[in-house]
Amino acid sequence: MPYHRITMTHFLLEEQRRLGRSGSFTALMTDIIFACKMIAHEVNRGALAGNHGLAGSENVQGEDQKKLDVLANDIFMHMNALGGNYAGMASEELEDVHVVHGAAQGKYLLLFDPLDGSSNIDVNISVGSIFSILRLPEGANTVAEAAFLQKGVEQVAAGYALYGSSTMMVLTTGNGVNGFTLDSNVGMFMLTHPDLRIPDDTQEFAINASRSRFWEPPIKRYVDECQAGKDGPRGKDFNMRWVASMVAEVHRILVRGGIFMYPADSENIKKGGKLRLMYEANPMAFIVEQAGGGATTGRGRIMELQPAALHQRVPVILGSKAEVERIDAYHTEFDRT
Numbered sequence: 001m002p003y004h005r006i007t008m009t010h011f012l013l014e015e016q017r018r019l020g021r022s023g024s025f026t027a028l029m030t031d032i033i034f035a036c037k038m039i040a041h042e043v044n045r046g047a048l049a050g051n052h053g054l055a056g057s058e059n060v061q062g063e064d065q066k067k068l069d070v071l072a073n074d075i076f077m078h079m080n081a082l083g084g085n086y087a088g089m090a091s092e093e094l095e096d097v098h099v100v101h102g103a104a105q106g107k108y109l110l111l112f113d114p115l116d117g118s119s120n121i122d123v124n125i126s127v128g129s130i131f132s133i134l135r136l137p138e139g140a141n142t143v144a145e146a147a148f149l150q151k152g153v154e155q156v157a158a159g160y161a162l163y164g165s166s167t168m169m170v171l172t173t174g175n176g177v178n179g180f181t182l183d184s185n186v187g188m189f190m191l192t193h194p195d196l197r198i199p200d201d202t203q204e205f206a207i208n209a210s211r212s213r214f215w216e217p218p219i220k221r222y223v224d225e226c227q228a229g230k231d232g233p234r235g236k237d238f239n240m241r242w243v244a245s246m247v248a249e250v251h252r253i254l255v256r257g258g259i260f261m262y263p264a265d266s267e268n269i270k271k272g273g274k275l276r277l278m279y280e281a282n283p284m285a286f287i288v289e290q291a292g293g294g295a296t297t298g299r300g301r302i303m304e305l306q307p308a309a310l311h312q313r314v315p316v317i318l319g320s321k322a323e324v325e326r327i328d329a330y331h332t333e334f335d336r337t
């Protein structure tokens with residue numbers, strides 16, 4: 001029967017009833033879903049719509065913005081402002097927070113990387129959107145940066161859209177992780193991956209190996225042991241992947257296990273690492289932990305970090321729990337020497 005699946009909206013309504021949630025949360029997600037559908041359309045049209053290439057501007061990170069970076073950011077901001085649920089928003093593409101309805105109306109804060117991995121657009125490799133939802137702190141009269149600087153454990157929801165061979169959305173609201181695939185014939189995300197769980201063990205690691213000369217000893221030890229294969233200390237062979245698109249890496253890990261590492265190293269340490277805490281590491285850490293995996297800096301749980309700045313960067317090690325625990329142990333041993 002072709003229509004045995006349920007839509008993402010029906011799934012959210014069922015979860016709302018089951019958890020006794022207010023309808024505003026489902027409304028929040030409806031706007032995000034719309035935004036991701038529109039971005040998927042623009043990504044899939046690619047060069048046909050003149051969406052490849054540079055926008056001719058830089059973002060707050062000092063990175064050249066792609067045309068689709070700007071377009072995706074505009075779509076995310078416009079669509080999510082319409083619903084009236086957000087007090088404010090923060091984007092990788094914007095230096096400052098954006099006040100939407102102020103403290104008077106919106107109860108939530110939306111943080112997002114509108115198009116992560118955008119260096120892959122022109123070469124047609126998967127890219128994605130990452131989002132994180134926080135509550136506006138009780139009693140907050142203004143929506144300033146300080147209101148956003150909450151630990152990852154405070155997230156109400158987190159998710160991503162993956163614009164890949166199929167367009168998918170993955171979402172957690174703190175009750176497990178579920179995946180939805182866009183049926184472009186009817187324009188609806190359908191539940192296709194209920195209750196995603198990350199296998200504790202893996203034989204697949206992901207790291208940008210061109211940076212090995214900068215790595216700290218614990219990371220070098222872990223990767224060397226993986227590369228030593230079945231005759232080495234791990235007693236099994238490993239495979240390596242590197243897509244340069246965090247959303248694609250995390251999705252692969254959710255579906256079949258694995259470990260993703262973007263550690264601080266001797267070259268990026270002055271910036272605190274590569275990936276951003278508030279709208280990349282925290283949402284992905286929430287998703288991975290809710291799927292039974294681990295997400296640390298190598299020296300502590302990512303979601304326990306107290307943010308000091310909106311665009312701060314952080315070391316990221318996430319994926320299959322046993323592997324994250326092993327890498328953490330290597331850091332602990334190293335720090336004791």
Ligand code: P6P
Nearest residue numbers: 116117118208244245246247275
């Ligand atoms: P590198 C994309 O720019 C990103 O933020 C992540 O999506 C990705 O995992 C990483 O950076 C890629 O970094 O060093 O391969 O360019």
